Amino acid sequence: MTIAAQKLSIGYRDRLVGTGLDIALREGESLALLGPNGGGKTTLLKTLLGLLPPREGQVTLNGRPLSAISIRERARLIGYVPQVHTGTFAFTVETVVLMGRTAYGSLFSRPAAKDISVASEMLERLGILHLAQRAYTEISGGERQLVLLARALAQEPRFVVLDEPTASLDFGNQGKVLSEIGALTEAGLGVLFTTHDPNHALRAAHRVCLLRAGAIVAEGETKRVLTRNNLEALYGAPVLPVEDAVRTAFLPG
Amino acid sequence: MGTSKDSRTGLLVALVVLAAGLAVAFLVGRFPVSLGDVFAVLWSKVSGSPSGVSIAVETVILNVRGPRVLAAFFVGAALSVAGAAFQGLFRNPLVSPDILGASSGAALGAVLGIYFSLGVFAIQGFAFLGGLAAVAAVYGIGSALRMRDPILVLVLAGVVIGALLGSGVGLIKYLADPYNQLPAITFWLLGSLAATSTSDLVSLVSLIATGTFVLLLLRHRMNVMSLPEEEARALGVSTGPMRIAIVAAATLVTSASVAAAGIIGWAGLVVPHIARSLTGPDFAKLLPVAALLGGSFLLFIDTIARTAASIEIPLGILTAFIGTPFFIWLLAGMQKNWS
Numbered sequence: 001m002t003i004a005a006q007k008l009s010i011g012y013r014d015r016l017v018g019t020g021l022d023i024a025l026r027e028g029e030s031l032a033l034l035g036p037n038g039g040g041k042t043t044l045l046k047t048l049l050g051l052l053p054p055r056e057g058q059v060t061l062n063g064r065p066l067s068a069i070s071i072r073e074r075a076r077l078i079g080y081v082p083q084v085h086t087g088t089f090a091f092t093v094e095t096v097v098l099m100g101r102t103a104y105g106s107l108f109s110r111p112a113a114k115d116i117s118v119a120s121e122m123l124e125r126l127g128i129l130h131l132a133q134r135a136y137t138e139i140s141g142g143e144r145q146l147v148l149l150a151r152a153l154a155q156e157p158r159f160v161v162l163d164e165p166t167a168s169l170d171f172g173n174q175g176k177v178l179s180e181i182g183a184l185t186e187a188g189l190g191v192l193f194t195t196h197d198p199n200h201a202l203r204a205a206h207r208v209c210l211l212r213a214g215a216i217v218a219e220g221e222t223k224r225v226l227t228r229n230n231l232e233a234l235y236g237a238p239v240l241p242v243e244d245a246v247r248t249a250f251l252p253g
Numbered sequence: 254m255g256t257s258k259d260s261r262t263g264l265l266v267a268l269v270v271l272a273a274g275l276a277v278a279f280l281v282g283r284f285p286v287s288l289g290d291v292f293a294v295l296w297s298k299v300s301g302s303p304s305g306v307s308i309a310v311e312t313v314i315l316n317v318r319g320p321r322v323l324a325a326f327f328v329g330a331a332l333s334v335a336g337a338a339f340q341g342l343f344r345n346p347l348v349s350p351d352i353l354g355a356s357s358g359a360a361l362g363a364v365l366g367i368y369f370s371l372g373v374f375a376i377q378g379f380a381f382l383g384g385l386a387a388v389a390a391v392y393g394i395g396s397a398l399r400m401r402d403p404i405l406v407l408v409l410a411g412v413v414i415g416a417l418l419g420s421g422v423g424l425i426k427y428l429a430d431p432y433n434q435l436p437a438i439t440f441w442l443l444g445s446l447a448a449t450s451t452s453d454l455v456s457l458v459s460l461i462a463t464g465t466f467v468l469l470l471l472r473h474r475m476n477v478m479s480l481p482e483e484e485a486r487a488l489g490v491s492t493g494p495m496r497i498a499i500v501a502a503a504t505l506v507t508s509a510s511v512a513a514a515g516i517i518g519w520a521g522l523v524v525p526h527i528a529r530s531l532t533g534p535d536f537a538k539l540l541p542v543a544a545l546l547g548g549s550f551l552l553f554i555d556t557i558a559r560t561a562a563s564i565e566i567p568l569g570i571l572t573a574f575i576g577t578p579f580f581i582w583l584l585a586g587m588q589k590n591w592s
Contacts, residue, residue, distance in 0.1 A: 013399065051483045075489030082484055088344045089479055089534035099477050103489030108470045110537065135533075155488070 001062050001158050002026050003048060003078070003190065009056035010040060010047045010214070016055060017043040018214030027158055030181055030191040032205035032222070034198060036235055040214045041194045042163060048192065049161055050074050075103035079152030081162040084145045084169075090135035093147050097123060100154030115154075122150040126180065142173030149180060160184060162193040166200055178204040198226050198250050210234050226250075263531035263538060267545035274552035278322045281556050284313045316451070324449040324457060325555040326548035328514045329524070331461040331506035333547025336521030337528065337539055338468050338503040341479040342496060343404055346529075350507040350521040353411040353500065357418035358387025359511035360442060361425075367438050368425050377456055377512040383418075384508030388500060390414050403482070443567030444515035446555050457513045464506035465544060471499060472536040479534070517551070517568045519576025524550050526583050 004024040011017040018040040025031050025048075033041050046052040048059055050066045059066040061077060069077070079100070087096075100122075101115035111119075123129040126146045131139055136147060145165060152160050165181070166174040181204040184191050195201055201208045201222055208225050210218045212234055218225045231239045231250060240251040279291045290306050294314045297304035304311060335350035343352065351357060362383020366376030394410040395403060422442070429435045468475070477485045478495055485492050510517070528543035551568075554575070558566045 046483065049483075049487055051486055071486060071491050072489040075487060078487070080484065080487035082481070082487075085481070088346070089341070089529075091476065091534050095476065095535050099480070099488055102474070102477050105473070107474065110473055151488075 001077075001190070003059065003061055003066075003159060003192075005048065005054070005057060005059045007057045008044075008047065008054050008059065010043045010052070011055045012043075012052070016214070018211070019056070021057075021216055023048070023209060023216070023219070025159065025190045025192050027190045028185055028188045029207065030185045030193070030205045032201035032208045033192065033194040033211060034196075034201055034208055034234065035211035039211045041211055044211065045161060045163055045192070045194060049078060049080055051080075072103045075155055075157075077158050079155040079157035079160045081145075081148045081152045081160065081165060083163050083167060084141050084148065086144075087136050090137045092133050093123070093128070093136055093139065094119060094132040096136045096147055097150045097154050100151035103155065118156065119150075119154050122153040123147075125153065126150050142169045142176070145169060145173065145177060146180075149177070153184075157189070159190040159192065162191070164194050164196070166195060166197065174200070181205075198231055202226060202247070202249065223248075263528070263542045264545075266531055267528075267542045267549070271545050271549045271552075274326075274549035275322065278325065278552040278556050279314065279318055281560055282313070282318065283560070284309070284317075286310055286313055286318070290314065320449050320451050320454055321446050321555060321559075322552065323454055324446050324513055325551045327458050327461045328446070328510040328517065329520055329551025329554075330465065330544040330548040331510040332517060332521035333524035333528065333543045333550070334465050334468055334540060335503040335507045336547075337525035337536070337543045338475065338499055339521075340525055341475050341534075341536060342499055342503075343408060344479055344481070345408075346526065347522070348408065349518070350503065351411075351415065351516075351518075352408060353391045353504065354387035354414040354418060355384045355504045355507040356511050356516055357415040357422070359384035359508035360516055361387075361418045361421045362508075363441065363512055363515075364422050364425050364438050367434060367441065368429055370434075373450075373453060374456070377453075377509075380512030381460075381505070381508045384504050384511065385501075387414055387418055388504045392497075392500070440567065441515045442569075444517040444569035444572070445558070445565060445567055446514050447559070447565050449513065453513055457509055460509035461506045464502040464509070465540075467502040468499065468506075469540055471495070471502075472540055475499065475536040475540075476534075479536075515567075515569060517572055519572040519580070520547060520550055520554075523576050523579050523583070526580075 002024055006022050008021040009016060009019045010021065021044065035041055047054050061069060097119040098111045098115060101111055101118060104115060120129060123132055126149060128143060128146050131143060136144065165177050169177060178200055181191050181193065205222050207220060208222050209216055210225065210230060217234060218230050228239050228241050238253055240253065242249045242251060276288060280286055280288060290310050291314055293304045293306050294311050332350055339348050339350055339352050340346050359380040362379035363376050366379040391407060391410045391414050395407040398406055426435060426438055429438055474490060474495055477488055477490050478499065482492055524547040525543050528539055528546050532538040532542050554568055554571050558568050558571055
């Protein structure tokens with residue numbers, strides 16, 4: 001399966017954010033979206049999720065227009081992990097993850113035994129089963145990020161889209177989320193995530209897409225595209241590469 | 254996994270409180286009635302055999318306190334179920350059933366009915382139309398002014414429309430006959446169940462039961478609807494139609510209760526908080542407990558209203574006196590949960 005878009009224009013009713021975007025995400029592959037603030041990363045993410053209609057062009061899932069797929073079926077194909085929030089109500093972690101099963105039940109149905117076992121399985125997979133009965137509002141930011149990931153996995157999707165999954169996490173939890181992204185692609189899912197840190201893309205993305213001012217400035221295999229020149233052009237700021245024999249990392253400034 | 258134990262505790266507490274509320278509402282009053290009398294009369298109603306209780310006691314139980322007890326329970330249940338639904342939908346534990354102008358719209362409708370000297374059913378009908386029209390107007394404004402945060406626009410439109418409808422009520426009070434209509438309007442607006450008759454109960458109970466049933470059916474979807482809009486959609490919920498269904502059901506029960514009992518503030522705000530502290534926010538557990546506790550709450554309030562002083566104290570005034578300090582206390586105590 002592939003999520004794809006050609007010559008896509010994205011934006012809101014009163015504001016065009018980006019035009020001429022070509023992008024594709026295949027199963028078993030991770031794609032990182034990088035670019036300065038206001039470049040259109042979040043808008044593109046929402047458009048690819050079907051949450052925002054394209055201004056022009058079409059997002060397709062295996063050639064089928066996303067707009068022709070029902071919201072329920074879409075939820076079974078694409079899981080969404082929003083930026084970590086604190087939440088308004090103190091739902092238990094289990095209830096939050098069970099919400100990921102919404103698209104599998106009917107309008108009035110309560111979670112079935114199967115839904116509860118899938119929810120437990122996903123919590124177990126991410127190593128947070130012990131949090132199941134804790135209030136979502138009272139666990140740490142890193143734990144909340146994992147809960148939201150578990151909820152997306154409970155959708156049993158083919159693709160997972162994460163909006164800045166590492167943004168508000170401490171260093172240890174960043175590593176944990178990045179290695180989960182690796183595990184997901186190995187399990188055959190397609191993963192799309194945005195990040196502000198090129199090193200996170202180097203760590204977890206097969207391919208990267210650099211987005212600036214609503215246009216894709218470079219796209220392709222991570223090691224080939226994430227170069228000093230490309231990053232300096234992308235952010236309009238100096239970048240310092242740190243290299244050893246095997247790997248490269250980048251420092252700002 | 255599962256928290257069935259917790260949810261049973263909440264339900265048990267609610268049932269005990271309800272039993273106490275029912276007992277107090279039936280027994281307390283100027284005319285002495287014993288618990289045995291109540292059971293005897295109710296049993297004779299069911300079995301058809303004579304109750305052995307005096308006619309006067311039977312009349313007090315069946316025709317005087319009975320309808321009031323039923324009305325108080327349903328009005329209280331309606332207000333707190335609607336409050337819980339609106340709080341979830343607007344992701345804000347501080348909103349109440351009148352947030353979309355439902356209460357003030359229903360009030361204006363009913364006041365118009367009184368002004369035109371219409372019958373009881375017409376007044377109820379006007380209240381519904383007023384409540385639904387107010388919500389439709391708020392919704393219309395919300396969709397016309399599409400902004401980033403549709404919830405905020407809706408709430409603000411509700412405040413504005415509510416103020417306008419309040420002025421409408423003021424205008425009709427100003428125009429009303431100061432000897433007949435004005436007192437009727439004023440007393441009704443302050444909230445009272447004194448005039449509840451058996452015939453009012455049919456429409457009140459059926460409308461509130463319908464709306465509450467719809468909300469109960471949608472309880473699991475309501476959990477998802479309390480998430481940010483985009484997350485709910487990404488989880489597979491068509492948020493537009495779902496929001497309309499929840500708002501319509503909550504407005505229906507709100508206007509039914511306003512038509513029957515006037516404006517009774519605070520119940521729809523405070524009771525869902527108490528219920529949530531017993532059950533947690535999961536609507537599947539919260540809604541039944543909120544309904545039972547809301548009904549019990551108004552049973553207690555209405556008993557105080559008719560017995561505490563030599564004249565009836567308006568319900569709206571009592572709930573404000575009890576609700577305001579309680580709410581401030583809640584705010585202080587629950588800061589960490591809501592911040």
